Amino acid sequence: MSVRAREPEKGRLDLPGGFLGVGEHPVDGLAREVKEELGVEAEVGETPILLATHRYGPEGGYVLAIGFRASIGKQEPSPTDDVAEVRWVSAEELDSLDFAWEHDREMVRAVLEEEGK
Numbered sequence: 001m002s003v004r005a006r007e008p009e010k011g012r013l014d015l016p017g018g019f020l021g022v023g024e025h026p027v028d029g030l031a032r033e034v035k036e037e038l039g040v041e042a043e044v045g046e047t048p049i050l051l052a053t054h055r056y057g058p059e060g061g062y063v064l065a066i067g068f069r070a071s072i073g074k075q076e077p078s079p080t081d082d083v084a085e086v087r088w089v090s091a092e093e094l095d096s097l098d099f100a101w102e103h104d105r106e107m108v109r110a111v112l113e114e115e116g117k
Contacts, residue, residue, distance in 0.1 A: 001097075001108070002037060005084040008057030009100035013087065015107060016042075017065070026066050034070065038077035038086060045069040049110045052103030067107035069114070 004014045016037045020029040027044045034042035050067040077086045089097060091112045099105045 001087045001089050002079065003084040003087060004100055005079070005082055008060065011084070012098050012100040013089075013104065014100045015067070015104045019063075027068060030068055030070060034072070037080055037083050038072070039080060040072045040075040040077050042070045042072050049114070050103065050107045052101075052106070054101050054103060065101070065103055065107075067103070067110070069111055 001013050002016060004010050004012055016034045017030060018033040018036075020026060024032075026048075027046060030044045031042050034040060034044075045068050047068070048066050049069055050065075052065045052067075053062050054065060055061070056063050079086050089108070094105060094109060094112070097105070
């Protein structure tokens, strides 16, 4: 998880991600965003775990969030200018955290439930 360093939703928890370039595959886009935001290489799964629409900011347009399972191995993430801090979270604290967007909580929950099987 990362803490947003910029608006919208500055100071709230967020998953690494962002907007795709024209013609960019979502898996490649997530790998690029993880590198830009956390400074690490990510291995991104091909199958989406969740799709959600939301508004990007109070006056923003609607966007489609696509969640993928990703791993960074033993690399140590380091926040960049878009990220105020990096946080690891547990399943036990998931419901009490201040997420920027509710679908991020549901994406994390989906991955944790999959790991618990």
